[in-house]
Amino acid sequence: MRKRWTSPLKARARAIRDELVLLLTLALSQSVGRDSSDAQACLLAHLLVATWAVAFTQAHLAYRRDSDEKGAKAVFLHVVDQGMVGVKAAAVGTPYV
Template identity: 55%
Template sequence: MSQESNPPQDRRSRKRLATRRSISQVADRLFRERGFENVTVDEIAAAADVGRMTVFNHFPRKEDMFFDRDEEARDALRDAVDNCPANIAPIEALRLQAHQLVHEEKPYVQFSARSQPFIETIERSDTLKARARAIRSELEQEVAHVMAEKVGRPAPDADAYLAASLLLAGWSVAFITAHRAFREDQDNARASALFLHIIDQTTLGINAALAGTPYVTAG
């Protein structure tokens, strides 16, 4: 569930964060036990001992309670491009970021027994599958925008959108394949290595497709 790296210091912010975490944890438990479509917002509110409007103040959509690490993952991708040094091209920065996230064992790139119920809940829900596709589309636009801004090109930029589309397609394949691999043999190391191998292969493909552009050539 959500765990901010820099927790808020003031009492009101800490209380708000604690409420958000409580709602998310309760929702996550109910979704896994009963299936996403079979749980109502009113039931989540009752189980979390908060009002219905409190739930919506923290999570505008029911799906947001499930994909509660979405913004954290988006920030990681944006930061990888925003903060990459001049001698590293954006696509390479994102490849390095993938390796770093796995090394740090970030929850959204973990392939373990703990992550399997998350994947299984998505697989059982057409609503969550649709939201996952929407998140990928939104990420493509965000990554394209931040990459174009990084290299000084006006958005929208066709090369940036091509790079972002190929990148997110590769990450999606890597994510799904790694989880399936773990399901087969419960080998976290192999699943993580497979995830990073596909990321590396994706980077090679983007480098070839966008040769000569600032997205794959630094400086």
């Protein structure tokens, strides 16, 4: 049986995610001397966090299904590699390359 997250737990997870995106956006924008509201930095931060979240979720599902730690790690790394293709594409033409 699948456990459901409570509304407060979901809200806290979203808040942590949003804080991470904010911190990544700030770090990226500061690294190239741009304002903290830089849209390109924000986009890249969101893509990085989304990539990590999807990779983690897929690896977790693979481990639950197969009980194979190496297989789950391979799934995680594969999804991260795929996501980074998108991140790199989004960074083209920006100072974040």
